Amino acid sequence: MLRDEVQNLGLVPMVIEQSGRGERAFDIYSRLLKERVVFLVGGVNDHVANLVIAQMLFLESENPDKDIS
Numbered sequence: 001m002l003r004d005e006v007q008n009l010g011l012v013p014m015v016i017e018q019s020g021r022g023e024r025a026f027d028i029y030s031r032l033l034k035e036r037v038v039f040l041v042g043g044v045n046d047h048v049a050n051l052v053i054a055q056m057l058f059l060e061s062e063n064p065d066k067d068i069s
Helices: 002-009 028-034 046-062
Strands: 014-019 022-027
Touching: 014 028, 022 028
Parallel strands: none
Antiparallel strands: 014 022
């Protein structure tokens, strides 16, 4: 129930990454994708499948030898 309420509000958790250049905020899904993790919640329809395939194709084009989780 709480998950549905959060999804309906459109809230996306943010994470802060610190480097020598300062801080940068990422939404959690972008941060996971940077680590080659594709995150999927809920049912899969044509739209969701297209989004996942697009992420996988992007990661494959960046480094075809590295695993995608």
